[in-house]
Amino acid sequence: MPVIPPDIAAVADYEPHARQRLDAAIWASITGGSADEHTVAENRAAFARIRLNNRVLADMSGAHTRLELCGQALEHPILLAPTAWHRLLHPEGEAATVMGASAMRAAMVVSAMASLPLEAIAKRATSPLWFQLYVQPDRAFTHALVQRAEAAGYGAIVVTIDAPVTLRNQEQRAGFRLPLGIEAVNLRGAQPPPPPKAAAHESEVFNGLLAGAATWEDIAILRARTRLPLLLKGIMTPADALKGIEIGADALIVSNHGGRVLDTQPASIDALPRIAEAVAGRVPLLLDGGIRRGTDVLKALALGARAVLVGRPVLHGLAVGGATGVAHVLKLLRTELEIAMAQTGCATLDAIGPEVIWRP
Numbered sequence: 037m038p039v040i041p042p043d044i045a046a047v048a049d050y051e052p053h054a055r056q057r058l059d060a061a062i063w064a065s066i067t068g069g070s071a072d073e074h075t076v077a078e079n080r081a082a083f084a085r086i087r088l089n090n091r092v093l094a095d096m097s098g099a100h101t102r103l104e105l106c107g108q109a110l111e112h113p114i115l116l117a118p119t120a121w122h123r124l125l126h127p128e129g130e131a132a133t134v135m136g137a138s139a140m141r142a143a144m145v146v147s148a149m150a151s152l153p154l155e156a157i158a159k160r161a162t163s164p165l166w167f168q169l170y171v172q173p174d175r176a177f178t179h180a181l182v183q184r185a186e187a188a189g190y191g192a193i194v195v196t197i198d199a200p201v202t203l204r205n206q207e208q209r210a211g212f213r214l215p216l217g218i219e220a221v222n223l224r225g226a227q228p229p230p231p232p233k234a235a236a237h238e239s240e241v242f243n244g245l246l247a248g249a250a251t252w253e254d255i256a257i258l259r260a261r262t263r264l265p266l267l268l269k270g271i272m273t274p275a276d277a278l279k280g281i282e283i284g285a286d287a288l289i290v291s292n293h294g295g296r297v298l299d300t301q302p303a304s305i306d307a308l309p310r311i312a313e314a315v316a317g318r319v320p321l322l323l324d325g326g327i328r329r330g331t332d333v334l335k336a337l338a339l340g341a342r343a344v345l346v347g348r349p350v351l352h353g354l355a356v357g358g359a360t361g362v363a364h365v366l367k368l369l370r371t372e373l374e375i376a377m378a379q380t381g382c383a384t385l386d387a388i389g390p391e392v393i394w395r396p
């Protein structure tokens with residue numbers, strides 16, 4: 037059987053094939069979101085609501101998708117979002133993902149919850165790698181982890197700030213558990229958080245789960261401790277964006293975590309324009325959540341993002357075709373972006389402005 041099923045023409049076509057190959061609980065855990073999953077649906081619905089203007093007969097000679105971001109030259113603005121435990125989806129895990137990303141010259145953000153050592157992933161990369169950090173209750177361990185990423189050649193640190201607690205009902209109903217032998221290997225050796233102090237009638241959340249959660253103070257400390265560009269992932273309001281800039285973030289990722297954290301948040305693409313207005317170009321903005329088409333990438337760039345990240349589709353590609361599947365997902369998105377640029381008369385990413393968005 038060919039690695040890529042012949043009926044795949046678009047990124048979304050990977051979904052049924054991935055579902056067929058995966059255990060039902062693993063499928064629930066990657067597809068699912070928080071609570072009733074309104075935000076998961078909204079991330080897609082919002083892109084579908086945005087209409088585009090075409091522009092005909094533009095001179096597209098010399099057209100390209102190159103950009104510079106956080107001091108790195110990128111071939112195109114489609115990055116791999118950090119996602120946990122790739123060995124759940126393919127026996128080679130992140131080693132396959134990074135080969136697929138490198139084949140498409142895509143920058144990859146490696147999750148703190150990766151199922152392979154960050155150094156082993158870096159060894160296989162020929163395109164830029166950034167490291168995503170969850171601040172651990174053990175702060176000394178957290179800082180040592182950043183140093184490990186620096187030493188292994190990662191080009192930026194992405195601190196995810198929106199997920200100290202989550203509520204994943206679909207995953208719970210499906211009874212998802214990490215299979216034996218798969219774990220967040222890079223977090224081995226961290227001191228566990230202090231055991232919850234809550235008695236039965238007390239709050240498990242305030243007295244237990246949030247023990248050791250990060251605050252803005254931790255971001256300031258991280259900023260001072262790393263020489264690498266620092267990005268904050270999970271910004272959804274102008275107020276948090278401004279706070280992030282004040283504390284020294286080099287770029288911000290507008291993200292609702294793919295609808296996996298606070299249900300009924302708006303779509304990230306709907307939050308973007310106001311954040312872009314408040315930030316006024318002081319730092320680059322990236323966006324994730326619901327990117328499934330090249331036109332989605334174009335819309336995000338038109339509304340103020342410099343680049344986008346893709347989560348679930350990469351996992352679907354990985355489950356179906358390993359490195360080849362990942363590369364194919366990225367290729368499809370990049371080709372669609374180029375087609376959308378041609379159809380809207382934009383020869384470079386800088387030419388993609390608000391005028392490509394249709395206004396009634």
Ligand SMILES: Cc1cc2nc3c(=O)[nH]c(=O)nc-3n(C[C@H](O)[C@H](O)[C@H](O)COP(=O)(O)O)c2cc1C
Binds near residue numbers: 118326
């Ligand atoms: C299965 C899964 C695991 C994820 N793990 C992480 C993670 O470890 N760290 C993180 O910052 N975000 C994580 N995310 C969120 C993604 O980085 C990203 O924000 C989201 O998937 C984007 O939405 P999309 O899936 O619609 O593209 C995860 C998302 C999924 C679906």
Ligand SMILES: CC(C)CC(=O)C(=O)O
Binds near residue numbers: 293296
């Ligand atoms: C372990 C999880 C918190 C990783 C994550 O960010 C996610 O599944 O969305």
